[in-house]
Amino acid sequence: MQMLGEQRVAAPRQKVWEALNDPAVLQASIPGCQTLSKEAEDRFSAIVEIKVGPIGARFKGAVSLSDINAPDSYTLNLEGNGGIAGSVKGLVRVRLEEDSGATLVRYEADTQVGGRMAQLGGPVIDATAKQLAGRFFSRFGEIVSGVKPAVAAPAAVPAAAAAPAVAAARPAGSPVAWVLALIIAAATGFFFGHQGGSMESAWAGLAIGLLLLVVAAAAFEYGRRTAQPTMVLDAALLRRLTSGD
Structure with missing residues (x-):
């Protein structure tokens, strides 16, 4: 070569x-x-x-x-x-x-x-x-x-891009409410399963109850994310709006 x-x-x-x-x-x-x-x-x-x-x-x-x-x-x-x-x-x-x-x-x-x-x-x-x-x-x-090669300066990053995105705060559900819902769903499923007369049926009912809770939680979260803002009117405000005052 x-x-x-x-x-x-x-x-x-x-x-x-x-x-x-x-x-x-x-x-x-x-x-x-x-x-x-x-x-x-x-x-x-x-x-x-x-x-x-x-x-x-x-x-x-x-x-x-x-x-x-x-x-x-x-x-x-x-x-x-x-x-x-x-x-x-x-x-x-x-x-x-x-x-x-x-x-x-x-x-x-x-x-x-x-x-x-x-x-x-x-x-x-x-x-x-x-x-x-x-x-x-x-x-x-x-x-x-003794001369180092020139190195291009890094491009400036816009402030909007440099700042980390902050997700909008979402109201979290009450932990106590979720615990109660979990207990109620488990007890309900266990009770109906126990009506079959065997422990296997009772545990199957418990599993069904927990599954229903998971489905309900998923539906609730989906609805919360997609729902449009709702305005609630009390009776007094409704009468004022309809009377034109």
Whole structure:
């Protein structure tokens, strides 16, 4: 797989070069990097966890530098092993160019992917590689330049929408009345069931009484929710309205 790209970093070339050779900066910039250590002036080792399509893997790899021409360019030789997920081996040429006080980082990668990841196909691997490169340079540029990307302010929420809706208060029925209704319904059902002469009939009657209570309660609640407001007139007010006074 071959990939070409370039990224502009808002920092002088010398500072970018030094950051590209700083293990702490690289570990903080590489997506999924767990560890990164500098074993020699031209060699790094790392453990990186990445996901390519549906396959996630923990890669142990090594990177060596060659063709070093500070602070202009170098070549990265990389090897990584992710177990049954696959392996990666490649060559990446990096070149730094000054660009009006900033630095243009150009890179050309030629890599080979093996194992299960290779079965995903070029488009999936290519898309993942570009996504990881974008995330790396975004974080790398933020660290080197000290400037965080602008974040859009959240849209203001209208006061009406922000305030929690308050449900209209509904008059609750008297708990005492419901308890009495429950006792009466249970006793009535038990009495009529007991007329059958057996305890089984009595308990069946009790169940029927409770069922009637539930049905009555449901009907009452439905009527209360759907009923239109009712105006009650006493006799004196009715006589005044009909007499025209």
